[in-house]
Amino acid sequence: RQAVGNSTKTLKEMIQSGVDNLCDDYYDRGILINCTIVNVYPSDDPFSFEVYYRINSTFINDSTRNIQSENKISVSLVDGKYPVYDVYPSFMGNVNVVNDSYRYHDADAVYDNATSGLIIKKCPYEQYTKHAHSNITMTDCLNNHYYHFSHDGLCVFCRLENRSTCAHNGLETFIIPSVRVNESTSSVDHVYFNTSLGGHYNGSLRDFNDSFIYLDDAHGGKYGFN
Ligand SMILES: [Zn+2]
Ligand SMILES: [Zn+2]
Known part of the structure; x- marks a missing residue:
C-alpha cells in the first residue's frame, strides 16, 4: 500500500464515482439525478467524516419539474456496513x-x-x-x-x-x-x-x-x- 498525496481529493473522487453509479440506476425509471460531491472533510467526531453534496434532479420526460438541493451529511466510519481499514x-x-x-x-x-x-x-x-x-x-x-x-x-x-x-x-x-x-x-x-x-x-x-x-x-x- 502507498500513502495518498491528498486524501480529501481521493475520497471525494471515490465517493463521486460511487454516487454516479447509484444515480445511473434511476435513469431507467425516467429520473435524471446529478449529484456532485462538493467537499469532504474530517468531522469533530473522528469516527465519522463530513460530506457536502449538491443534487440536481429532473424527469426525463418533464424537465420543468426539477429539484435542487445542497446538503451536508455525516458519514460514519464504524457503522459496520463497510470495514474501514487503518492503513x-x-x-x-x-x-x-x-x-x-x-x-x-x-x-x-x-x-x-x-x-x-x-x-x-x-x-x-x-x-x-x-x-x-x-x-x-x-x-x-x-x-x-x-x-x-x-x-x-x-x-x-x-x-x-x-x-x-x-x-x-x-x-x-x-x-x-x-x-x-x-x-x-x-x-x-x-x-x-x-x-x-x-x-x-x-x-x-x-x-x-x-x-x-x-x-x-x-x-x-x-x-x-x-
Ligand atoms: Zn487529521
Ligand atoms: Zn477501549
Whole structure:
C-alpha cells in the first residue's frame, strides 16, 4: 500500500464515482439525478467524516419539474456496513497482516510480534476511565483492538496521507506488546510511531493477566489508571 498525496481529493473522487453509479440506476425509471460531491472533510467526531453534496434532479420526460438541493451529511466510519481499514501501521511500521490484525516486526524484543487492529472499531467503553475498573474490560478492549478519541492521535485523512501530526480530532489504538518488562515505549499507536524527541516516550507496565500494555502517566490517567 502507498500513502495518498491528498486524501480529501481521493475520497471525494471515490465517493463521486460511487454516487454516479447509484444515480445511473434511476435513469431507467425516467429520473435524471446529478449529484456532485462538493467537499469532504474530517468531522469533530473522528469516527465519522463530513460530506457536502449538491443534487440536481429532473424527469426525463418533464424537465420543468426539477429539484435542487445542497446538503451536508455525516458519514460514519464504524457503522459496520463497510470495514474501514487503518492503513497507517503499514506505512509506519514493519508489519504484516495476520487475520484481522497487524503483526509487528521490531528490533526491540518488547514489540517484536506485537499486534494492533486492521479495521477501525469504536471502543464501546465510552467512559474511558472505566477501562481500569476491571481486567475484563481492558482485556476486551485490547482483544478487539478498539479505537478511541484522541487529540494527539491521527484522523483517518491524515492516516491515509501518512502524516506524522494531525490538527483534527483523531484516533488512537493500542499496540499490544509481546514481552513484559517494567517499562517500555508507551503502547499508544501515535506514541509508538512518533519519531520526534518529545513524541516518543515510555510507559510503565499495566498487567491484566491475559494481556498487558505500557502506559505513560497521561494516557494511564485517560484510561483510569493511577
Ligand atoms: Zn477501549
Ligand atoms: Zn487529521
